[in-house]
Amino acid sequence: xxxxxxxxxxxxxxxxxxxxxxxxxxxxxxxxxxxxxxxxxxxxxxxxxxxxxxxxxxxxxxxxxxxxxxxxxxxxxxxxxxxxxxxxxxxxxxxxxxxxxxxxxxxxxxxxxxxxxxxxxxxxxxxxxxxxxxxxxxxxxxxxxxxxxxxxxxxxxxxxxxxxxxxxxxxxxxxxxxxxxxxxxxxxxxxxxxxxxxxxxxxxxxxxxxxxxxxxxxxxxxxxxxxxxxxxxxxxxxxxxxxxxxxxxxxxxxxxxxxxxxxxxxxxxxxxxxxxxxxxxxxxxxxxxxxxxxxxxxxxxxxxxxxxxxxxxxxxxxxxxxxxxxxxxxxxxxxxxxxxxxxxxxxxxxxxxxxxxxxxxxxxxxxxxxxxxxxxxxxxxxxxxxxxxxxxxxxxxxxxxxxxxxxxxxxxxxxxxxxxxxxxxxxxxxxxxxxxxxxxxxxxxxxxxxxxxxxxxxxxxxxxxxxxxxxxxxxxxxxxxxxxxxxxxxxxxxxxxxxxxxxxxxxxxxxxxxxxxxxxxxxxxxxxxxxx
Numbered sequence: 058x059x060x061x062x063x064x065x066x067x068x069x070x071x072x073x074x075x076x077x078x079x080x081x082x083x084x085x086x087x088x089x090x091x092x093x094x095x096x097x098x099x100x101x102x103x104x105x106x107x108x109x110x111x112x113x114x115x116x117x118x119x120x121x122x123x124x125x126x127x128x129x130x131x132x133x134x135x136x137x138x139x140x141x142x143x144x145x146x147x148x149x150x151x152x153x154x155x156x157x158x159x160x161x162x163x164x165x166x167x168x169x170x171x172x173x174x175x176x177x178x179x180x181x182x183x184x185x186x187x188x189x190x191x192x193x194x195x196x197x198x199x200x201x202x203x204x205x206x207x208x209x210x211x212x213x214x215x216x217x218x219x220x221x222x223x224x225x226x227x228x229x230x231x232x233x234x235x236x237x238x239x240x241x242x243x244x245x246x247x248x249x250x251x252x253x254x255x256x257x258x259x260x261x262x263x264x265x266x267x268x269x270x271x272x273x274x275x276x277x278x279x280x281x282x283x284x285x286x287x288x289x290x291x292x293x294x295x296x297x298x299x300x301x302x303x304x305x306x307x308x309x310x311x312x313x314x315x316x317x318x319x320x321x322x323x324x325x326x327x328x329x330x331x332x333x334x335x336x337x338x339x340x341x342x343x344x345x346x347x348x349x350x351x352x353x354x355x356x357x358x359x360x361x362x363x364x365x366x367x368x369x370x371x372x373x374x375x376x377x378x379x380x381x382x383x384x385x386x387x388x389x390x391x392x393x394x395x396x397x398x399x400x401x402x403x404x405x406x407x408x409x410x411x412x413x414x415x416x417x418x419x420x421x422x423x424x425x426x427x428x429x430x431x432x433x434x435x436x437x438x439x440x441x442x443x444x445x446x447x448x449x450x451x452x453x454x455x456x457x458x459x460x461x462x463x464x465x466x467x468x469x470x471x472x473x474x475x476x477x478x479x480x481x482x483x484x485x486x487x488x489x490x491x492x493x494x495x496x497x498x499x500x501x502x503x504x505x506x507x508x509x510x511x512x513x514x515x516x517x518x519x520x521x522x523x524x525x526x527x528x529x530x531x532x533x534x535x536x537x538x539x540x541x542x543x544x545x546x547x548x549x550x551x552x553x554x555x556x557x558x559x560x561x562x563x564x565x566x567x568x569x570x571x572x573x574x575x576x577x578x579x580x581x582x583x584x585x586x587x588x589x
Contacts, residue, residue: 060084061104061364062124066091066112069131070353073107077357082365097121105360107131108138116142127363129356132343133157135373144374151359151371154450155210156352157343162214164342165260165290168314169219172286173198173258175312177336196257199223204252206272207262207291208233208241209441210457215260216243227252230458232401232440234410235484237459245408253280258288264441265292275300284311290342293317298329305334316342373447385423389477390431390448392492392499395513395589396479397435399490399501402587403519406485412436412455413463413482418475421466429464432479473502504558507549511560513589515544518567520559520575521582524550528580532559535578539571556582 062084063077078085086099090111096118100106105127108114114128119142128138130152143150171177174195182189203219205212208230216226226243229252238245246252249272253259259281263269273287274297287310289296298319304310314336315329321340329335343349362368393414400412414432416425433451437458446454455462473493480489491503492513501511504519511517518536522528529546536543542564550557566586567575575584 062086062102063105063107063360063364064088064099064103065107066096067107067109067131069107069109069356070350072350073131073353073355073357076354077361083361093118100125105129105364107356107360110134110137112137114138114143119143119146119148122146122148127151127360129360131156131349131352131356140374149363149369149372150374151356151363151369152373152447153352153355153359154371154447156355157348158210158214160345160348161211161290161342162218163345164316164338165211165215165262165288166218168288168290168316168336168338169203169258169260169286170198171336172288172312172314178333198258201225201257202227202255203258203260204229204246204256205243205260205262206230206249206252206295207264208238208243208458209262209454211291212260212262213241213457215262216241224258227255230440231408232437232458232460234408234459236410237457240459247408250277250280253277254282256285257282258286260288261291261295263291263295265294266439268439270294271297271300273297273301275303278304278309281309283309285309286311287313289314290316293319293321302328302332305329305332310334312336314338316340371447371450386420386425386428388494388497388499389420389425389428392494392513393428393431393477393479394435395499396477396490396492396501397432397437398439398589399435399513399517399587400479400481400488401436401439403490403504403585404481404483404485404488406483408485409460409481409483411461411463411480411482413465413480415465415467415476415478415480417466417468417473417478420475420477425464425466428477429462433460433462436481476502478503501560504560507551507558509549509558509560510547512545512562514562515589516563516566517587517589518559518561518563519583519585519587520561521584522557522559523580523582524552524554524557525580528557528559531578531580532561532575535571535575536561536563536567539567541565541567541571 060083065087068089077083100122102124104124107129109131116139125148128148128150133154135150135152138150140150175193179193202225204227205216206229208228219226227246228243229246229249235245272295278300312334316338317340359370414429430448430451433455434446434448437446437454476491476493478491480487489505492501499513501513544562544564547560
């Protein structure tokens with residue numbers, strides 16, 4: 058019987074390749090720099106494909122990969138892998154989310170020192186035969202305040218290094234628990250706009266989402282101290298590059314260092330390129346011998362475990378389940394993730410301390426651990442980015458943020474035999490959502506204790522309003538006037554004339570102006586759009 062073929066299509070650590078080859082269980086093919094047509098010729102017989110960022114694993118490649126079981130990405134992101142197409146074909150996609158933590162934190166700190174002491178500019182001056190000591194006077198880090206935007210693994214490691222240099226650290230992370238901040242000896246800012254005016258230095262460690270894109274724009278740069286210095290080793294697009302250029306020219310920003318860019322590589326006419334206050338590196342955060350060795354070995358071990366033992370590590374698109382368990386809990390996996398995403402967008406306080414999951418009914422007959430992981434993943438992925446949290450590492454990511462996960466199995470009183478209830482609690486109080494299945498159809502049946510029935514899909518509009526006549530027509534008119542169609546509507550109230558809850562499934566999300574008009578109505582107490 059032929060050995061399973063493992064194609065290593067991008068350079069990884071030689072030790073990783075050796076680990077795959079060591080006992081003759083695989084036919085390891087090491088071919089890098091393949092063009093797509095060349096890859097298409099080799100991939101049909103391969104059981105596993107290992108890549109970094111160069112090789113594009115698109116739908117065409119996956120369609121040709123008849124025997125493929127695993128794609129391993131030696132790195133954090135999976136931008137070069139069509140995860141949806143892989144999932145549709147039953148191919149597991151794995152990554153190595155922890156391998157570059159120290160390297161990226163150290164690189165961010167190196168850039169911090171570089172812009173404090175204008176080291177690259179001073180070096181270039183000496184190379185040019187000059188001796189300009191007065192021109193390159195810097196500032197000390199000691200006693201300065203560093204604002205870290207995003208306190209995941211990398212942000213936390215940077216905080217430790219900054220504190221060791223005598224810096225004060227103010228952290229902004231809307232999903233970080235206060236207890237975790239105390240453990241790291243950092244001060245937690247409630248709002249980004251509160252952290253910025255205090256910062257002498259800013260370092261960015263957020264995922265790039267619709268919410269975080271251009272989080273440092275012209276308005277927020279104007280809130281900063283004059284002479285602030287900024288580092289971005291996270292994602293291009295977190296900073297509005299045009300606004301940064303204007304702030305540099307105006308003196309509001311004394312210096313900035315970018316390892317990532319909105320367009321990579323930056324175009325020839327990139328306006329910031331020639332600015333004397335800028336420092337650049339070409340996306341080198343993870344480019345150390347140690348990080349590359351680590352991710353190469355880690356992905357080799359993960360691929361071996363999946364092919365030989367059936368053990369799945371760091372999968373971005375599949376939990377580790379046997380067939381019997383999957384038959385019972387399978388429907389709850391996607392549903393649980395949606396309930397987690399729902400709470401992430403509706404929680405009264407994003408600074409959550411506990412996430413409690415209660416199971417009622419037949420789901421208790423199986424291992425509910427995968428469902429709990431799916432709920433936690435859904436809750437965290439908006440904060441951390443979908444590429445950084447998956448069903449395998451969700452619980453450890455929760456612990457990193459000081460989020461306590463509580464799982465209970467108590468039959469809930471009321472009308473439902475089978476019920477999945479999720480509650481998040483923090484300094485702003487608790488928020489809950491409950492769901493069940495009617496046959497094969499999942500439904501949200503409770504929000505904060507009020508009975509409701511809504512489909513957990515697409516765009517939802519949640520309204521709290523006074524229970525007065527004419528509200529349904531008023532809401533319909535406001536949405537209809539902006540071209541937003543209502544698919545379904547569910548109504549609930551705590552008492553006649555009291556407070557009502559309205560949940561609408563919409564065909565599209567209302568724009569900001571429409572949402573503002575809805576929120577401005579005197580009878581509407583709150584309005585929130587939830588994307589599932």
